[in-house]
Amino acid sequence: MAIPTSRTKDKAEIRINYEKCTVCGSCVNVCKDFSLKIVNQKVVVSDTPCFGCIACGHCMAVCPSDAIEIHGRMLSPDNMFVLPDIEKSTDYDELLALLQCRRSIREFKDKPVSEELINKILEAAKTAPMGLPPSDVNVLVLDSKEKVQGFATDYCNFLKRMKWLVSDWFIALMRPFWGKPMDEMFKGFVRPLFDIYLGNMDKGINLVNYDAPLAMYFYGSPYTDPADPIVAATYAMIAAESLGLGTCMLGGVHPLIQSGKKAKKFREQQGIKFASREGLFVIFGYSNVKYLKGIHRNFASVEAIPIHSV
Ligand SMILES: Cc1cc2nc3c(=O)[nH]c(=O)nc-3n(C[C@H](O)[C@H](O)[C@H](O)COP(=O)(O)O)c2cc1C
Ligand code: SF4
Ligand code: SF4
Structure with missing residues (x-):
């Protein structure tokens, strides 16, 4: 068995065309699985790789002679394409301007996001790096305001049935197991969040996903590296910004729909295939707010480690 994902548990097959191969090496x-080696002036498949070919595709992407093919783990030569002209792509200043102009948008014009733009966002997000190929990220697309609102309504109904999670007795019970920071988070953030979501939804105000015309939920599987859905969501966000859309990430749904029978039922009702360690919603739409200034922000810390002496 090779490295397992929800999509495949096999290693990929490596085929070398010796009539084309120039043994350039x-x-x-590039193969960091060490699936390939040169023996007697011939490229051969190693019988001592790290894991067995993970189908990263790097060998096909560097081969100047189209002499190597990978088949399996959702990859084949059909997936390769000619690179776009890098000279025509965004430079740092343009990218920084796009990033600096981004704000989390929670007020949207009543205007749908076209299927063409949705496809462009997904096309860009699919280029995101992943812990291990093939990508084990799933995307639930809510492509209209009605679907986004429907999700928020269902979610609030689900939260009503989960109120015990923020009750005094449950938080006190969990305190020794999950520690002080989580205790503080539940008391200071999660419990008020329940009240804010539910109280406002009762008044017809949707603070779960702000009635956006488009939402995407990026989530994994039990196999997925927890960072993968977050990286993909970030790519989607930046792509959408480049298309003139406003965006906002939403962390208030994923953690609460992971554990227990009620959460499983909710996921099934919404077409969410798996529970996963991490996941993130992103909402998209045409902004109804014009920001006039940027905001300088800092990381909690950035420190250069000293050079280690041996
Ligand atoms: C992981 C993550 C989760 C977030 N969850 C929410 C959310 O549930 N609701 C919301 O209104 N904003 C949410 N935000 C947006 C943040 O509140 C926002 O990024 C922050 O206030 C800074 O504002 P800016 O994005 O305009 O710089 C989230 C952002 C991130 C990165
Ligand atoms: S696809 Fe990746 S892991 Fe497989 S042989 Fe090529 S470089 Fe190595
Ligand atoms: S990159 Fe292509 S040509 Fe070069 S050694 Fe590998 S298979 Fe042969």
Whole structure:
């Protein structure tokens, strides 16, 4: 068995066309699974790889002679394409301007996001790096305001049935197991969040996903590296910004729909295939707010480690 994902548990097959191969060694050099080696002036498949071919595709992407093919783990030569002209792509200043102009948008014009833009967002998000290929990220697309609102209503009804999670007795019970920071988070954030979501929804105000015309939920599977859905969501957000859309990430749904029978039922009702360690909603739409200034922000810390002496 190779590295398992929800999509495949096999290693990929490596095929080398010796009539085309010039033994330049590029594929051997990039393969960090050490699936390839040169023996007697011939590229061969190693019988001592790290994991077995993970289908990262790097060997096909560097081969100047189209002499190596990977088949399996959702990859084949059909997936390769000619690179766009890098000179025509965004430079740092343009990218920084896009990032600096971004704000979390929670007020949207009553205007749908076209299917063309949705596809463009997904096309860009699919380029995100992943812990291990093939990507084990799933995306639930809510492509209209009605679907986004419907999700928020269902979610609030679900939260009503989960109120015990923020009760005094449950938080006190969990305190020794999950520690002080989580205790403080539940008391200071999660419990008020329940009240804010539910109280406002009762008044017809949707603070779960703000009646956006488009939402995407990026989530994993039990196999997925927890960072993968977050990285993909971030790519989607930046792509949407480049298309003139406003965006906002929403962390208030994923953690609460992971554990227990009620959460499983909710996920099934919404077409969410798996529970997963991490996941993130992103909402998209045409902004109804114009920000006039940017905001300088800092990381909690950035420190250069000293050079280690041996
Ligand atoms: C992981 C994550 C979860 C977030 N969850 C929510 C949310 O549930 N609701 C919301 O209104 N904003 C949410 N935000 C947006 C943040 O509140 C916002 O990024 C922050 O206030 C800074 O504002 P800015 O994005 O305009 O710089 C989230 C952002 C991130 C990165
Ligand atoms: S696809 Fe990746 S892991 Fe497989 S042989 Fe090529 S470089 Fe190595
Ligand atoms: S990169 Fe292509 S040409 Fe070079 S050694 Fe590998 S298979 Fe042969």
